Amino acid sequence: MKLLRAIxxxxxxxxxxxxxxxxxxxxxxxxxxxxxxAMMLPPGATEEDIARLTALYGLDKSIIEQFWIWLTxxxxxxxxxxxxxxxxxxxxxxxxxxxxxxxAIFALVIAVVIGGALxxxxxxxxxxxxxxxVDVANxxxxxxxxxLWALILIVLFGVLMPVFHISGRISPSLDLPFVTQFYVFxxxxxxxxxxxxxxxxHMFMPALALAIPLAAIISQLLKQSLKETMHLDYVTLARxxxxxxxxxxxxxxxxxxxxxxxxxxxxxxxFLIGGTVIIERLFSYEGLGNMAIDAVINRDLPLIQGIVxxxxxxxxxxxxxVDMMYALLNPRLRHA
Amino acid sequence: MSAFLTVNNLSASLHGxxxxxxxxxxxxxxTGEVLGLVGESGAGKSMIGKAILGILxxxxxxxxxxxxxxxxxxxxMKPADRRRLIGATAALIPQDPLTALxxxxxxxxxxxxRLVDILGWTKANARVRALELLNEVHIDNPERxxxxxxxxxxxxxxxxxxxxxxxxxxxxxxxxxxxxxxxDVTVQKQILRLIRELQxxxxxxxxxxxxxxxxxxxxxxxxxxxxxGKIVENSSVAEFFDGPKHAYSRALLAATPKYTxxxxxxxxxxxxxxxxxxxxxxxxxxxxxHGG
Ligand SMILES: Nc1ncnc2c1ncn2[C@@H]1O[C@H](COP(=O)(O)OP(=O)(O)OP(=O)(O)O)[C@@H](O)[C@H]1O
Ligand SMILES: [Mg+2]
Numbered sequence: 216m217k218l219l220r221a222i223x224x225x226x227x228x229x230x231x232x233x234x235x236x237x238x239x240x241x242x243x244x245x246x247x248x249x250x251x252x253a254m255m256l257p258p259g260a261t262e263e264d265i266a267r268l269t270a271l272y273g274l275d276k277s278i279i280e281q282f283w284i285w286l287t288x289x290x291x292x293x294x295x296x297x298x299x300x301x302x303x304x305x306x307x308x309x310x311x312x313x314x315x316x317x318x319a320i321f322a323l324v325i326a327v328v329i330g331g332a333l334x335x336x337x338x339x340x341x342x343x344x345x346x347x348x349v350d351v352a353n354x355x356x357x358x359x360x361x362x363l364w365a366l367i368l369i370v371l372f373g374v375l376m377p378v379f380h381i382s383g384r385i386s387p388s389l390d391l392p393f394v395t396q397f398y399v400f401x402x403x404x405x406x407x408x409x410x411x412x413x414x415x416x417h418m419f420m421p422a423l424a425l426a427i428p429l430a431a432i433i434s435q436l437l438k439q440s441l442k443e444t445m446h447l448d449y450v451t452l453a454r455x456x457x458x459x460x461x462x463x464x465x466x467x468x469x470x471x472x473x474x475x476x477x478x479x480x481x482x483x484x485x486f487l488i489g490g491t492v493i494i495e496r497l498f499s500y501e502g503l504g505n506m507a508i509d510a511v512i513n514r515d516l517p518l519i520q521g522i523v524x525x526x527x528x529x530x531x532x533x534x535x536x537v538d539m540m541y542a543l544l545n546p547r548l549r550h551a
Numbered sequence: 552m553s554a555f556l557t558v559n560n561l562s563a564s565l566h567g568x569x570x571x572x573x574x575x576x577x578x579x580x581x582t583g584e585v586l587g588l589v590g591e592s593g594a595g596k597s598m599i600g601k602a603i604l605g606i607l608x609x610x611x612x613x614x615x616x617x618x619x620x621x622x623x624x625x626x627x628m629k630p631a632d633r634r635r636l637i638g639a640t641a642a643l644i645p646q647d648p649l650t651a652l653x654x655x656x657x658x659x660x661x662x663x664x665r666l667v668d669i670l671g672w673t674k675a676n677a678r679v680r681a682l683e684l685l686n687e688v689h690i691d692n693p694e695r696x697x698x699x700x701x702x703x704x705x706x707x708x709x710x711x712x713x714x715x716x717x718x719x720x721x722x723x724x725x726x727x728x729x730x731x732x733x734x735d736v737t738v739q740k741q742i743l744r745l746i747r748e749l750q751x752x753x754x755x756x757x758x759x760x761x762x763x764x765x766x767x768x769x770x771x772x773x774x775x776x777x778x779x780g781k782i783v784e785n786s787s788v789a790e791f792f793d794g795p796k797h798a799y800s801r802a803l804l805a806a807t808p809k810y811t812x813x814x815x816x817x818x819x820x821x822x823x824x825x826x827x828x829x830x831x832x833x834x835x836x837x838x839x840x841h842g843g
Binding site for chain 1: 604605606609630631634635637638639641642643645646647650651652653654655656664665668669700702713
């Protein structure tokens, strides 16, 4: 029953978070200056045209009324119609979400691999020049934000050594057999590795730009907790049994040292997803973040709301998954 | 009969410093014999145990002397061979059972991993052996304990598990570093009895580190008294309790609580004795520097 209660509490906090996000975004974007209708109409439109369109999108009503109308729609799964794209919001958002998810997941994988490898190398060769080198790499990775990494990578691998594509999600000349928007996953499922490779060459730089700062954070924290763990009695005891350094690090220390890092990755992953907004823009990657910027520029209120809700939902799901993994990996919580 | 463990003239110092933490330590232990290491906190008791088991902190260097385990000089061996030899013939019973078990692993692999990974037993055989040992340390439901995580067991249970784990590979030498100090008094007695029982049954050579001379009298045949990283006295237990040879040992014995005269045992160790012992250590150091 404890479990049931925990799930209920979880669902309630998730709902509160989502409602909070909905309320805040709804009111804030209506308070900031800028008129979506004016953006839609050609210069020289008459007052009547403006009034008619304003009424069409319900923007002539009071904010409270608008909120009520929007909320009753949302509850029924209707997020309204995009003002700039003149299509229902949800299909638009869900059509773009997979591109962003694939980018974020790829970035996360890169960050975990690089960060983990750096941490393990640093601990294996602790108190030597190698550890210092890892510390320096972490410092550099952390002190340069993702969008600057993006520019550096564009110069390096897009201009000086053009090995990766700097724009878009997939080469436009290719014939796409895809039925879902999860191109990377689908290309693997269809064994179309030509397409997969093209997708990767597009995703690599934006993903790496997003990954580097996270890799540095992971490396730093994991190395620190590994080093602390290496001094604990059970690690020393394992040494007396005849185990060497590698085994001791990987089998004795890592499973315990990884727990705090896991929590951190969860939090940082949500930041990484936030980072996709600007990174997708820089690489003209057709994901949700890129769409969000267009929506803001166009003052497309329903679309902004839809995107924010989806992002908020994503964040709460990530937190949930992290908590579940933590409980799964930590025997002390597993039976609690 | 030749000793299973011989420590000859062993000196260790903090990396980069002239100051020694172990000062020309020599002793040996025969199979089936228990040697007590006593001395005040910081005297270097644990350091000796760590040197024998190859787990000295990275900041401590062995600067001279030899450790012969089963006739083989540990310092002259390749690290991998040394680890294997120690893992196969020696074992540690640690001080704090609460921190000496890996919290994220079940008990079974923590007892059997040495057998399987280092000594090449099959998992099934190792499991049988682990159950046998848990019986030997008087654990009633060994199956359940093997499937448990450390946090599910009491301190006394964990120390039993660690003792079982130490004796799993039939070690020729066990280092017990204050194995009961972290336990409460009632459990201490049981654990002490258990260690003695297993040591006697397996005729294990044992280094028993303790502050408690009362325990030494019950568990050990011989003892070495350490002060400032130097052995000031090597005696049999009988000789020692009849009358310690060294002034510092006498002071140590005088400071040990006695039922017969609780007041006297509260007296602090005489300053002059401490100073004399310290002077002796420094003199030994001077001699060592000139000699080496
Ligand atoms: N990691 C380390 N680095 C440097 N010096 C150390 C380290 N560990 C211990 N020492 C020093 O070595 C000396 C011997 O320490 P040791 O742990 O062997 O003492 P002990 O006799 O076991 O004491 P206790 O009864 O408190 O356990 C001490 O003076 C201590 O300061
Ligand atoms: Mg000690």
